[in-house]
Amino acid sequence: MSKNTVPAELADDAVILDVRRQDEWDAGHAPTAVHIPFEELQARVAELPSTDGPIPVVCRGGGRSSRAAKWLNDNGHQAINVAGGMQAWHAEGKPMDSADGNSPRVL
Structure with missing residues (x-):
């Protein structure tokens, strides 16, 4: 399976895996996302959330x-890949949180 989805097809509270760097995550992320940076994915694969x-x-x-x-x-x-990434998520008006004290944004 190597197909794509787009943010519009995902619920606002969908559990997603965010593989961006820490500074990107801190700037803005989906509220229900799980953060495992791409470079750490192989070592941390056991931390993947269970989904249906x-x-x-x-x-x-x-x-x-x-x-x-x-x-x-x-x-x-x-x-499944989210085509357009967090740029598309943000453009779609999907909810975002930040961890750096600023308004959520995409770096």
């Missing part, structure tokens, strides 16, 4: 999340 179907994977624009979703699918997990 494929877990949506997001990054800034879709490159890292596409690679992460492919790796997860190749290794026995179900994952």
Whole structure:
């Protein structure tokens, strides 16, 4: 499975895997996202949340999340890339939180 989804197809409270860097996460993320940076995914794969179907994977624009979703699918997990990443999530008006004290934004 290596298909894509878009933010409009996801519920505002969907559990998603965010594979961006810490500073990107701190600036703005989906409220129900789980943060595992791309570089740490292989070592932290046991921390993936359980879902009823494929877990949506997001990054800034879709490159890292596409690679992460492919790796997860190749290794026995179900994952789907969020096309357009957090840029598309934000443009769609989806909810966002920040961890750095500023208004949520996408770096």
